Amino acid sequence: MDKKFASFKKSLERVYEHNKLYRDKMRKLNITPDDIKSEEDIQKLPITEKKDFFIDYPYGYYATSQADIKVYHASSGTTGKPLIVGLTENDMKYRSETIVKDLKMAGIQKGDVVQICLGLGMFAGGLSFYEGLRSMGCKIIPTATMSTKMQLFYMKELKTNVLISSPSHVMRIYEVALENGIDVKDLPLRIIRVGSELMTEKMRQKIKESFGDDVSVTQDYGMTEFLGPGLGMECEYGCGMHLNDDFYFELVDPKTKKKTNGNIGELIISSVYSEAFPIVRYATNDLVEVTYDKCDCGRVSPRILRFLGRADDMLKVKGVKIFVSQIEDFLFAHPKFNHQYEIVLNDDNYKDSLTINAEYHRKISKDYQKYLKEYEREIEEEFKDVFGIKSHIHIVDIKTIERPEGKVRRVKDYRTKMVPV
Ligand SMILES: [Zn+2]
Structure with missing residues (x-):
């Protein structure tokens, strides 16, 4: 049994023991963790949906005691309540390592001056990057969500060379700079790493046109359910997000939840190393196109080429x-x-x-x-x-x-x- 699958199996056993809702789902299908003998068998397990987190709210989905939780994060939920996810000490350590991997992939190095424009509150994104940057030895400017004008002030004065933000906010910075007579192309920016919202290719082009073609503009895919950023990460080539091998990913038909044969489908994710809040076969609602071709960077991990849409991004008109x-x-x-x-x-x-x-x-x-x-x-x-x-x-x-x-x-x-x- 490989290390990854062994860890998944342990996690599944803990879910079965602590999470009554998921245990009941498994019992309905007449399976126990012992029936899952290989990676292939994961498909036999029941799907987790976002609404499941709100049934025995807020503690029902944990696989550890609340006494082990060190920090809580939250994101928007479906019922008007936020989805709250707690992390143990091990979860925090693991997440920090993941973020370091993510930042290095973006080309960020020790000593870089990195400005974080994502909120440093309950939202998992900002603080995760903060921790990762600390352990990498970068200089951090945690401007978070202060006024864009002040963020720009710090960018200029402290010579920010890496910006971490959302795509719409990056364009907002450009606009405020223009109004204040600052040419953003004069700033020593080398890398713009975006997350929190999806960046379309057209948006990437707009950002590059505005900030200069020599600035690397890449993105990251993550969600609070899986401790924040780092599910998918673009390398410096910016040609799709490499899926993080620390998770199990499946592509399914969004309606039937059965495995698709093509490269397009709804992304299903299972955590492998999460301690407090492990999730088995989570239906993300994200419709994606994946490629299995080798990337220009030499990595062979599958990449998300594009998002065809999110359920909450879809309009019916x-x-x-x-x-x-x-x-x-x-x-x-x-x-x-x-x-x-x-x-x-x-x-x-x-x-x-x-x-x-x-x-x-x-x-x-x-x-x-x-x-x-x-x-x-x-x-x-x-x-x-x-x-x-x-x-x-x-x-x-x-x-x-x-x-x-x-x-x-x-x-x-x-x-x-x-x-x-
Ligand atoms: Zn690559």
């Missing part, structure tokens, strides 16, 4: 499924827009309507107002060709759309919800 990331790609490919947009959904007269408010790009002509209606109609036509549904496009002035300091909310859904009675 007039019966058509559209991912927010697809709309983003559409807008970002358009020279008339900058990076700020919002999607507004209404159901006037019981009919869905989709409106996109997008800010014009400062490079388009000053007298754009004259041709505004014409532009909007043109883009509506293009939208219909691409997505097959009608939209209302409004090109708005720069800085019209709200820019929160935290996570952005791109979709405003004002449609009447069906309430079960």
